[in-house]
Amino acid sequence: MNNPAIALIGAVADAIVQNKEFLTSLDAxxxxxxxxxxxxxxxxxxxxxxxxxxxxxxxxxxxxxxxxLISTVGGASGPLYGTAFLRAAAPAQGKTALDGETVKLMLAAAIQGIKDRGKATRGEKTMLDALEPAFEAFVQGLEAQKPLVECLEEATEAARQGVEFTKTIIATKGRASYLGERSKGHQDPGATSSTIMLAAITDFCRKAP
Amino acid sequence: MNNPAIALIGAVADAIVQNKEFLTSLDAxxxxxxxxxxxxxxxxxxxxxxxxxxxxxxxxxxxxxxxxLISTVGGASGPLYGTAFLRAAAPAQGKTALDGETVKLMLAAAIQGIKDRGKATRGEKTMLDALEPAFEAFVQGLEAQKPLVECLEEATEAARQGVEFTKTIIATKGRASYLGERSKGHQDPGATSSTIMLAAITDFCRKAP
Amino acid sequence: MKKVINQAEQVVEEMLQGVVLAHPQYVKRVEGFDVIVRANAPVAGKVALVSGGGSGHEPSHGGFVGRGMLDGAVAGAVFTSPTPDQVYEAVKAVDGGKGVLLVIKNYTGDVMNFDMAAEMAEADNIQVAKVVVNDDVAVENSTWTTGRRGIAGTVFVHKIAGAKAETGASLEEVKAVAEKVIANVRSMGMALSPCTVPAAGKPSFTLAEDEVEIGMGIHGEPGTHRESIRSADETAAHLLDKILADIDFTAGDEVAVLINGLGATPLMELYVVNRKVAEILGEKGIQIAKTYVGNYMTSLEMAGFSISLLKLDAELKELLLAPADTPAFVQF
Amino acid sequence: MKKVINQAEQVVEEMLQGVVLAHPQYVKRVEGFDVIVRANAPVAGKVALVSGGGSGHEPSHGGFVGRGMLDGAVAGAVFTSPTPDQVYEAVKAVDGGKGVLLVIKNYTGDVMNFDMAAEMAEADNIQVAKVVVNDDVAVENSTWTTGRRGIAGTVFVHKIAGAKAETGASLEEVKAVAEKVIANVRSMGMALSPCTVPAAGKPSFTLAEDEVEIGMGIHGEPGTHRESIRSADETAAHLLDKILADIDFTAGDEVAVLINGLGATPLMELYVVNRKVAEILGEKGIQIAKTYVGNYMTSLEMAGFSISLLKLDAELKELLLAPADTPAFVQF
Ligand SMILES: Nc1ncnc2c1ncn2[C@@H]1O[C@H](COP(=O)(O)OP(=O)(O)O)[C@@H](O)[C@H]1O
Ligand SMILES: Nc1ncnc2c1ncn2[C@@H]1O[C@H](COP(=O)(O)OP(=O)(O)O)[C@@H](O)[C@H]1O
Ligand SMILES: [Mg+2]
Ligand SMILES: [Mg+2]
Ligand SMILES: [Mg+2]
Ligand SMILES: [Mg+2]
Known part of the structure; x- marks a missing residue:
């Protein structure tokens, strides 16, 4: 198991499992x-x-x-995250290491996949409210020629702020939309899980040799 | 409503209604x-x-x-108390006042009615464990030529002791019998309601002009 | 107490009205009484079946009034045996001239009230026979008790005796087959939570968060003992063991199984129980001819379940599998 | 959490095993998948119906697999839409050459997963059509939401489209009648108590002793608002008002009524509700062609209920009253 990509997947999986109850309580x-x-x-x-x-x-x-993910998660997040990973796979096809530019393409493709599948846009209290700001921060970092880890750190921070932002808005997509006004004041579970994954990736890259 | 028998019935009814929750909790x-x-x-x-x-x-x-009673109470106590009152009616047929001897006949008939209908004997944790000792005390009082009220008071006291006794035994008739050993330590609801009725009658007679 | 009711005192009356409004093709009310009978009662030339008991066990018994099962059902106050006059009205309303079988669950109150009703009907020259169901193996059948309680196995009596009556059999024959069912059916239940009689307003007992009541009756009466909650498989095995120890089931025997929910237990859990029951019976070589899973004899909103096993012979099997068409039991 | 289960992770698997063991005459398992299909699937020359969703709504949907209703049901994890590969297997297992109709409840996850499955099946040249049920009037159908939820009214879609398929109708015809049901069915529910997803181990919300949730969904999702508990009559009137305000029911219209229990509410209470519903409809001159009362689309052990009203025309009525023979829905 010396493959760093597999180790990264493992680290992301760990982060999700560690936050199982937290994410479930947000969804409750x-x-x-x-x-x-x-x-x-x-x-x-x-x-x-x-x-x-x-x-x-x-x-x-x-x-x-x-x-x-598509065949094991189910619900809304299964097809959404599943599609995101499938789409992110394309720019990484045949690669054994990633540079910032590829990561950017991957993130863009993943986000587009979520939009295609879920028909949501930013501001509807979904995972997009974490991922789109994260992507923008990442691209800014890249354009400012910051190192990859720093770009990821800034992306994660933007995602965190996105999660905070979801507390202030009404959900108009997904199950929370049925709540109308009552969805306000709560952070979106999907935006939170996206941020947790980004943070795990960032952390992994920061510690990577 | 100057009929004292009707007033007595009312007093007994009051006592039952006042003890509704208590009797129900015993049965629980x-x-x-x-x-x-x-x-x-x-x-x-x-x-x-x-x-x-x-x-x-x-x-x-x-x-x-x-x-x-037969047509409104239901459960075990409906037919039992109903039969008891029907049987007690016979010796009182045509009477507008009661003497000790008649009351004795009425009590005996009522108890026999309960036994015929319920096929229980004393010691099975039923209303009989209040009523039979009460009857015996009443008869003793009569034989000692005590006034009717005093006889009733002694009967009620014996019934109370009968209720205490039901705490010490296992039920072998009625719904409590399904509990076996677990029925010990609890007083029998039917013995208790019998005692409440006797006490109400006694009280009424004591206060009667 | 949190219930979807109006006044506690009106709940049986309003339920009965709701039943008749929901199922006019099946049932009608005997006006002025808490009695529901087949829409076409009395059915001429057929032995009629009447059952009943306290309310709170729905769909028992009103839900089983219809072709192939009961002719009439009498609804007492919640968990309280109906009074003789009510049972008597039911008997009068369903008698089609071939007599009436009373299916009674073995509780002191039910037995006494139905007995008195039978006496009243016989005085009218209506032929009445009675059977008393006592399937609950939780309660030891020793001489010092009133005998076993009647619980969910009663539904098999309704089904099979009802099917027999539909064949045009005589009262004696219908009674005999009902008694054969009673001789061959055993049940045992357990509860995870209590229930609340509307007029009482509070639960009749409490259980700790990890505690269950084994051998639970269907009226909130305490069972044989309490224990820590165990897995579905262990619980199912425990109850089934008690049942199998009580009656001689041997390899090659055919049985019908009823996994009965007490009210609040999801069908999901009842099926998990059935999985284990079927597995154990399979290991023992006992054939399952038919399985029923669902809420047949409930105890208001109590969580828990019972298992019933009925040993079949050719006659019982044929009658069990015969069609039935009632509000709560329909079978082609 | 007090449940009759073994391990929370195994509950869907064990339930499905229990279902197949209980009802082999009706259903079989698609091995390796959480899919239940008719025992004789695929039925040649008939459009097949597949539905499904998260588990925890039993008897929906596996209980409705059988003649006159569904051909296959897909069971997701508790309250979680099944994955596309599972739905795809169901479609493959039931397709009898005339195509498959997917009956989907309107939740983002269900719609996406069933869509993906449809794409997979179409790639195999299986004809697939989809309908999305959105009967819950609690949720405003404004442009800023994902639309209404699908709840108990879905059972009418299964029943009527299933009956249509049984006539040999084409996929387009079956889809059209399903859409007609969807256009004419409205529901609304309320809850008295929460439920506990086994894997979560604790209730997804809490309600005070005198509080109820109005507009409750079937997944423990919060409803539109909370209020103090009211009488059964007031509650029924409130929910029915919302339904009647949403769709044009007028005097002389014929409807079907479903008083659906969410799991822990006794049948007694559902009938008390039905009494009021029938009374109100009667006052408005709306004819009731058929009433169903019971647990059809549950939410584990949640206490509460929903009311569904389906406006009938001659075709819908005939198909609704047509026979059905499934584990949980039998009708002559
Ligand atoms: N249309 C959508 N587009 C993007 N994300 C969505 C959409 N619908 C739901 N989500 C995300 O999915 C999350 C819920 O996922 P999950 O709880 O696993 O699914 P479900 O709602 O089916 O139970 C929400 O918090 C939200 O972030
Ligand atoms: N066979 C019997 N003989 C005499 N009394 C009995 C018998 N069975 C029960 N009882 C009495 O009836 C009481 C219970 O009455 P009740 O609760 O009204 O009826 P049920 O048990 O049908 O609910 C018991 O406490 C007991 O005193
Ligand atoms: Mg969710
Ligand atoms: Mg009692
Ligand atoms: Mg009682
Ligand atoms: Mg979900």
Whole structure:
């Protein structure tokens, strides 16, 4: 298991599983109390899958991850994150290491995948409210020629602020939208899980040799 | 409503209704939590019935009371108390006042009615454990030529002791019998309601002009 | 107490009105009484079946009034046996000239009230027979008790005796098959939570968060003992063991299974129980001819379940599998 | 959490095993998948119906697999939409050559997962059509939401589209009648108590002793608002008002009524509700062609209920009253 991409997947999976109850409790407030459970089930499956077929090709690994998420998570987040990983796989096809430019393409593709699948836009209290600001911060960092880890750190920070922002708005997509005004004051579970994943990636890259 | 028998019926009904929750809670412990509810329903019906057809004939009044109990109380206590009142009606047939000897016959008939209907004997943790000792005390008082009120007071006291005794034994009749050993330590609801009725009668007679 | 009711005193009356309004093709009310009978009662040339008991066990018994099961059901106050006059009205309303079988659950109150009703009907020259169901193995059947309680196994009596009556059998024959069911059916239940009689307003007992009541009756009466909650498989095995120890089930025997919910237990959990029950019976070589899973004999909103096992012979099997068409039990 | 289960992770698997063991005459398992199909699937020459969703709504949807209703049901994790591969397997297992109709409840997850499954099946040249049920009037259908939720009214879609498919109708025809049901069915619910997702281990919300949640969904999602508990009549009138305000029901219209229990509410209370619903409809001159009362679309052990009203025309009425034979819905 010397493949760093697999180790990264493992680190992200760990972060999700550690936050299982937290994410579920967020979903209990404005959804159906399963977001952490769903993602943890997916994370365990992804980890097992990655470990079983160590693949140096990051694109192939991400594709397998996306497929696994689609077939194990269910709910809204399964197809959304699954599609995101499938789409992120394309720019990483055949690669065994990633540079900032590729990561940018991957993030852009992932976000577009979520939009295509979920038909949401920013400001509707979904994972997009974390991911789009994160992407923008990442691109700014890249343009300012900051190192990859720093770009990721700034992206994560932007995602965190996005999560804070979700507390101030009404949900208009997903299950929380049924709540109308009552969804205000609560942070979006999906935006939170996106941020947790970004933070885990950032952390991993920061500590990477 | 100058008929004292009707006033007596009313006093007994009051006592039952006042003890509705208490009797129900006793039944909750070793039965099905309805004894007070059942008897109160019957007591209200009996009161209404007696008020509607004021009848100087105590026998007729008791018969109506028994019929009303049978058709409104249900459960085990309905047929038992109903039969008891029907049987007690016979010696009182055509009477407008009662002497000790008649009351003795009435009590004996009532108890025999309960035994015929319920096939229980003393010591099985039923209303008989209050009523039979009460009857014996009443007869002793009569034989000692005590006044009727005093006989009733001693009967009530014996019934109270009978209730205490039911705490020490296992039920072998009625719903509490399903509990086996677990019925020990609890007083029998039916023995308690019998005692409450006796006490109300005693009280009424004591205060009677 | 949190219930969807109006006044506690009106709940049985309003329920009965709701039942008749919902199922006019199946049932009608005997006006002035808490009695529901088939829409086409009395059915001429057929033995009629009447059952009943306290309310709070829905769909028992009103839900089983219809072709192939009961002709009439009498609803007492919640958990309280109905009075004789009510049962008597039911008997009068359903008698089609071939007599009436009373299916009674073995509780002192039910037995006494139905007995008195039978006496009243016999005085009218209506032929009446009675059977008393006592399937609950939780309660030891020793000489010092009133015998076993009647619980969910009663539904098998309704079904099979009802099917027999539909064949045009005589009162004696219908009674005999009902008694055969009673001789061959055993049940046992457990509860996870209490229930609240509307007029009482509070639960009749409490259980700790990790505690269950084993051998629970269907009226909130305490069971045989309390214990810490165990897995569904262990609980199912425990109850089934008691049932299998009581009656001689052997390899090759055919049985019907009823996994009965007491009210608040999700169907999901009842099916988890059924999985284990079927597994154990399979291991023992006992054949399952038919399984029912659902709320048949409830105890208001109590959480818990019971298992009933009925040993079948050719006659019982044929009658069990015969069609039935009632509000709560429909079978082709 | 007090449940009759083994491990929370195994509950769906064990339930499905229990269902198949209980009802082998009705259903079989698609091995390796959380999919239940008719015992005789695929039925040649008939459009097949597949529905599903998260588990925890039993008897929805597996209980409605059988003649006259569904051909297949897909069980997701508790309250979680099933994944596309599971739905795809169901479609493959039931397709009898005339195409498959997917009956989807309107939740983002269900819509996306079923869509992906449809794409997979179409790539195999299986004809697939989809309808999305959105009967819950609690949720305003404004442009800024994902639309209404699908709740208990879905059962009418299963029943009527299932009956249509049984006539040999084409996929377009079956889809059209399903859409007609969807256009004419409205529901609204309320809850008295929360429920606990087994894997979560604790209730998803809490309600005070005198508080209820109005407009409750079927996944423990909060409703529109909380209020003090009111009488059954007031509550029924309130929910029915919302339904009647949403769709044009007029005197002389014929409707079907479903008083659906969410899990822990006794049938007694559901009938008390039905009494009021029938009374109000009667006052308005709306004819009730058929009433269903019971647990059809539950939310684990949640206490509460929903009312669904379906406006009928001659076609819908005939199909609603057509026979059905499934584990949880049998009708002559
Ligand atoms: N249309 C959508 N587009 C983007 N994200 C969405 C959409 N709908 C829901 N989500 C995200 O999915 C999260 C909920 O995921 P999850 O709880 O797993 O699914 P479900 O709502 O089916 O239970 C929400 O917090 C939100 O971030
Ligand atoms: N066979 C019997 N003989 C005499 N009394 C009995 C018998 N069975 C029960 N009882 C009395 O009836 C009481 C219970 O009455 P109640 O709660 O109204 O009826 P149920 O048990 O049907 O709910 C018991 O406490 C007991 O005193
Ligand atoms: Mg969720
Ligand atoms: Mg009692
Ligand atoms: Mg009782
Ligand atoms: Mg979900």
């Amino acid at each position: 407030a404005i959804g159906d109390a399963d977001h952490g459970i769903n993602l943890s089930r997916g994370a365990e499956a992804v980890r097992a899958k990655a470990a079983a077929s160590p693949n140096a090709d990051i694109g192939a690994l991400l594709k397998a991850t996306g497929m696994t | 412990a070793i039965g099905d939590a309805d004894h007070g509810i059942n008897l109160s329903r019957g007591a209200e019906a009996v009161r209404a019935k007696a008020a509607a057809s004021p009848n100087a004939d105590i026998g007729a009044l008791l018969k109506a009371t028994g019929m009303t």
